[in-house]
Amino acid sequence: MQYRPKQVALVLETRFQEANQLIDGIAAFNRAHERWQLFVDSGERSTLDSEPLTQGTWNGVILGRHLPGFLARAAAQKLPCVEVADDPRRFDGVPKVRPDNLAIGRKAADHLLRQGFPSYGFCGFSNEHWSLQRRTGFVSRLKQSGKTCQIIETAFPANGPSHWSLDEEELLTAWVSRCPRPVAIFCCNDYRAAMLLGACGRAGLMVPTDVAILGTNNNPHICGLGPTPLSSVSLDLEHIGQIAAGVLLDLMGGKPPARSDQLVFSGEVIPRESSSIDALGDAQVSAAMQLIREQATQGLRIDQICQHAHLSRSSLERRFRRLLGHSPQDMLRNEQLHHARCLLIQTDKKLPEIAEACGFEHPEHFCVVFKRITGMTPTGYRRQMKSASSP
Structure with a gap:
């Protein structure tokens, strides 16, 4: 019997760059895992025509907009569909994959x-x-x-x-x-x-x-x-396209999705x-800021920053406040806490390890500074962020 690849419709408006990035991700998944025959419907014409549904032309659909009428007809024909619309509205039984x-x-x-x-x-x-x-x-x-x-x-x-x-x-x-x-x-x-x-x-x-x-x-x-x-x-929409294709593959195989609304962000x-x-107009302040960004978590001190910028502490402080509205110490602390937030969310490291990794000699000092600036304890912040990201 001659092999017939499964037919998958990509109802995505290619006049938008975002749709083309999604298609690139779907195509990459298809090359690596499947051999679907992909059809791109850029004008959504197929959503107005019931023939592909009633005659079983398609085996699956990835849909770029929330179209309840089409989804109802697809559900009646038991046609697997996945939405990639950046829209909170949902149709029962149709999983969504969208940006967080x-x-x-x-x-x-x-x-x-x-x-x-x-x-x-x-x-x-x-x-x-x-x-x-x-x-x-x-x-x-x-x-x-x-x-x-x-x-x-x-x-x-x-x-x-x-x-x-x-x-x-x-x-x-x-x-x-x-x-x-x-x-x-x-x-x-x-x-x-x-x-x-x-x-x-x-x-x-x-x-x-x-x-x-x-x-x-x-x-x-x-x-x-x-x-x-x-x-x-x-937004790394190629990654979202790959995930959506994987969800559709599971649906076509009879496997229900793990999550009905999957929020994804892996971009930079x-x-x-x-x-x-660099456009601040002050090369010495820019140099000080660059050093803080690079070495804030390595026990960097204000006197080292001054030496690097070839400025006295008072001059550096004055220029920072004039250009930025805050002190070098404020920026140093902000950079340390940025790293701390990442570690609290992305790892299970204990607080003493995080304090050391962020340039604090004592965990107690780290906790005091973290709460003073964020209004939360490190443990409370970790709990809140992990709770917010759970399905």
Whole structure:
């Protein structure tokens, strides 16, 4: 009997870069584990046509948008489906694999906090759940470090007027002009970041000297389009595509998914000029900050930082406060606690081990500093973070 590969439909809008990254991940999984015949339906035409369902054309579907009508018809035909829509709505019996937007926000905050900016902002969309979640993760991480956040959120129109972007840029121009400077602003996606970059130009603000900008999605066609290349959080959507393909393989084999809504984030910040501390205009402060980032967990002392920057302690302190709004000691502690948070979440190391790994001589001192800055004990923080990440 002639072998017939299973037919899998990828209902993904390829006009969006995110969809193409998902397809790359699905294709990589297919090459490594299966030999499905993949069909890409970029215009979602198949979701309007019941023939592939009723005639058994497909063996499985990966769906890029939440389409309840299609999912109901697919369920009636017992057709395995997996959603990769970044949308919290669910259809009973259909597993979802999507980005962990809270984790994305926290990653953005960690990056900007490590740069040592004194003020922070968030620029997003008020009617997009993924944007609201990224804002929540960003603001919560800032709060743990004792920082506040300026926020602007407006509704993104699916089919808005042609002048919407111009009106929006005027709003952003007025908002960013009122932000305390220097300020580091996390944008919900690269499109929003590009709009903010244009608004800064209209307001006469320098990027990143006055305003540092960090986007999301790492779309090269947007990040490299403006006068200043945009830093961005990469979502690693190829990885999500691979996971979704694995879930579909299990469903097609009759195995139920371990989780009905799987949140995934394994991306990193891709730094570019828009959030670079080298643009502070003070080479000695930049050198001090670079040393702190590299050696904060190795018992680094303030006098060593001063020696490296060729400045007296008072001069270094004065320049830090003028440019960044905080002291070198504040940055040193923040860098140590950033490393501590990672170890508390990602490992089972005991507190004395973590204290030593973060440059503290005594665990008791580490616990006091951690609680003073975050408002929580290290053990309480670990418990809260692990509870939040459990299915």
